[in-house]
Each structure stands twice: as C-alpha cells, then as structure tokens.
Amino acid sequence: xxxxxxxxxxxxxxxxxxxxxxxxxxxxxxxxxxxxxxxxxxxxxxxxxxxxxxxxxxxxxxxxxxxxxxxxxxxxxxxxxxxxxxxxxxxxxxxxxxxxxxxxxxxxxxx
Amino acid sequence: xxxxxxxxxxxxxxxxxxxxxxxxxxxxxxxxxxxxxxxxxxxxxxxxxxxxxxxxxxxxxxxxxxxxxxxxxxxxxxxxxxxxxxxxxxxxxxxxxxxxxxxxxxxxxxxxxx
Numbered sequence: 001x002x003x004x005x006x007x008x009x010x011x012x013x014x015x016x017x018x019x020x021x022x023x024x025x026x027x028x029x030x031x032x033x034x035x036x037x038x039x040x041x042x043x044x045x046x047x048x049x050x051x052x053x054x055x056x057x058x059x060x061x062x063x064x065x066x067x068x069x070x071x072x073x074x075x076x077x078x079x080x081x082x083x084x085x086x087x088x089x090x091x092x093x094x095x096x097x098x099x100x101x102x103x104x105x106x107x108x109x110x111x
Numbered sequence: 112x113x114x115x116x117x118x119x120x121x122x123x124x125x126x127x128x129x130x131x132x133x134x135x136x137x138x139x140x141x142x143x144x145x146x147x148x149x150x151x152x153x154x155x156x157x158x159x160x161x162x163x164x165x166x167x168x169x170x171x172x173x174x175x176x177x178x179x180x181x182x183x184x185x186x187x188x189x190x191x192x193x194x195x196x197x198x199x200x201x202x203x204x205x206x207x208x209x210x211x212x213x214x215x216x217x218x219x220x221x222x223x224x225x
Contacts (some may be wrong), residue, residue: 006153008151036216043201043219044154044201046213046215053170061141088153097166097167097169098144099144099146099156099158100156100202101154101155103151104152
C-alpha cells in the first residue's frame with residue numbers, strides 16, 4: 001500500500017465549477033500536507049501547504065486536512081481552463097526531508 | 112518560474128549506459144533533493160544532498176548516486192541504465208533547517224532509455 005493515495009482521474013469539469021480533489025494517507029507521522037500543480041512537461045509548482053489538521057485558503061484555493069481520518073482535500077473555486085493540470089498531494093514528517101507524493105489527479109476544465 | 116534549473120531537458124540513452132543529470136539550486140538554498148517521476152505517477156524521492164553529503168535516501172539501488180558541489184549545485188548519476196529508468200527526473204532545492212515544505216522544483220530532465 002502506498003503511503004499517499006490519490007485518484008488518478010481524469011476529472012473533467014465545466015469552467016466556473018468547483019473542483020474537489022482528495023488524497024488519503026496512512027503514515028500518522030506526517031505533519032505537513034502540500035498541494036502541487038504540474039502542467040504537462042513541467043516541474044511541480046507548490047500551491048499551498050497546511051500544518052496538521054485545519055483549513056487554509058489562498059485566493060480560489062482551499063486546502064483541508066483531517067488527521068483523524070487521514071484525509072486531505074483541495075478545492076478550487078471558479079475553475080478556469082488554465083487550471084487544467086495534474087494536481088499532486090504530498091506529505092512530510094515534522095523533521096523530515098522527504099516529500100511523499102500521491103500519484104496525481106489530472107484535471108480538465110472545459111470552456 | 113523557480114530559480115532551479117536542470118540540464119539537459121531531454122536525453123535518450125541506451126540500456127547499460129551511464130547518464131549524468133545536473134541541477135542548479137535557487138539562490139539562498141543549500142539543499143538539493145532528487146525525485147524520479149514515471150509517466151502517470153507521482154514523484155518518488157531518490158536522495159537529498161546537504162553540505163556535499165547524502166542526507167537521506169529513498170528506495171533506489173546504489174547505481175543511483177549523486178554529488179553536491181560547494182556552490183550547492185548537484186548531479187545525479189545513474190549507471191547501468193535499465194528501461195524502467197525512463198522517467199522525468201526532478202530536482203528540488205530548499206534551505207536546510209526548515210521543514211521541506213518550501214522546496215522548489217526545476218522543470219525536470221526527461222530521460223528515455225531504449
């Protein structure tokens with residue numbers, strides 16, 4: 001079993017819709033939870049990260065972490081075609097140096 | 112765009128050959144991590160370098176090795192290439208002593224082994 005699991009999609013939504021992305025993880029030692037966006041043939045770009053449980057909002061993006069259920073979510077409001085990309089969740093231990101990634105979810109926002 | 116640059120962007124090698132990939136870290140960063148991303152999968156941690164020494168390693172065989180130079184740039188070397196080594200190799204730079212949440216990735220090197 002992988003330490004971080006993510007539905008590969010693809011997830012197709014119309015422009016303006018809310019995109020909902022999820023990951024589950026198994027390692028209780030994970031303390032930081034990140035979301036990356038990766039366009040085709042590019043490196044991952046950090047969107048935001050959350051420490052422990054809770055919510056964090058940054059513009060159209062909201063990240064949620066529920067450590068009791070080991071569940072990580074990312075919501076994208078008012079989605080745009082430019083949001084079409086692969087979204088990767090990742091986790092890391094408090095004193096860790098290694099990011100553990102999910103497999104990525106491909107998102108397509110149709111105009 | 113991050114300040115992390117990788118070279119080359121693409122290359123094709125034959126099974127059994129050796130390859131060297133290069134990474135220049137972002138200004139102010141002193142730690143470099145390497146990841147392998149197979150097609151359709153998430154990146155997997157290969158190893159990290161800090162102070163020119165390996166500072167943690169993932170589940171990769173010894174034929175994957177690295178170097179870090181005094182200017183914090185880094186190389187990834189892979190010997191005896193196998194077909195399964197075909198992947199996007201990503202370099203990420205960060206500052207040691209902080210949790211690696213602020214790692215910035217380069218655009219990657221796409222390696223094809225034939």
